[in-house]
Amino acid sequence: MDVEPFGPGSMHWDTAGEYRNLLVAGSALVLQTMHPAVGAAVAEHSTYKDDPWGRLERTLASVQKWVYGGPDGPAEGQRLRELHKPISGVDEQGRHYHALNGEAWAWVHLSLFERFIALNRYFGTPFTTAQERRLYAESRQLGAILRVPERELPADLEAFWRYFDDMVSRRLEAHATALDVLTVMRGTPAPPRLPAPLRRLWTPVGVGAGSSTTSSPSAPCRLPCGRSSGCGGRPGTSGGCGISGMRWRC
DSSP states (O other): OOOOOOOOSHHHHTTOOOGGGGGGHHHHHHHHHEEEEEEEEHHHHHHHOOOOHHHHHHHHHHHHHHHTTTHHHHHHHHHHHHHHHHHHOTTTOOEEETTHHHHHHHHHHHHHHHHHHHHHHHHSSOOOOHHHHHHHHHHHHHHHHHHGGGGGGGHHHHHHOOOHHHHIIOOOOOOOOHHHHHHHTTTTOOOOTHHHHHHHHHHHHHHHHHHHHHHTTTTTTTHHHHHTTTTTTTTSSSOOEEEEEEEEEE
C-alpha cells in the first residue's frame, strides 16, 4: 500500500508538534469513547486510569511518527493496526466489539479533525473554509497512513460535517467509559517524574487542569451544538445539547 508521507509545508507538519494540542487531548478521548465500540475497548484494554501519563507519552510519540517520520509514518500506522488486532469482546450490553471495526477505527481518527478545528476556534485563529478544506484533505491522507478503510472516510469537508452530525445524533452515547474519563480528568494525577517536593502542590494543579478541559468552550459537545445535531444552540450560547442521554451546556 503506497501512502504519501507528510512533509514540510503541510498543515499537519506545521502544527502537530504544538503544545497547545494538549488543550483538546482529554476532550478528544471523551468524544472517542462515546462511540460504544471504542468505549468498550478502552474500558477493557486501555491504561488511561492506571498510567495516564504513560499513555499520553506513547500516544504523542506515535503521532510524531505519523507526521514527521517520513516513510516510518505508514509503518507506524501498520504497527498500530497489528497492536489492536487482538482487542475484541462483548460489552456490558451484550454487544460484540472489535478495535478494528471500520466505523470505530475511523471515528477515533476523524474525531481528531473536529477537535483540531475546535482548538483553533477557541485557542487560536479560526480556520477559513479554504484552510479547513486543506486540513481535511490532509486528514484523509493521515487516514491512509493509519489504514482507515477508504469507505469510512467522507469524500470532502461538507461530507465530513454531515458524517459528524450523524455520528453525534445517531451513534454516540453516554458511555460509562466516557463518563469515567471525565472523572479521571477532573483529578489529573501528578506526572510520574515530578520531583517529590512538588507532588503536594500538584493536587490543585491537577484538579484545575481537569476542570479546565471539561468546562472549556471546546468541550466535546460544544461544536455539535453549532451544527445540526439536534441542538438549537450555537457555540458560546446557552442552548442545551444532548447526546444519547449525556447532557451538557453549550
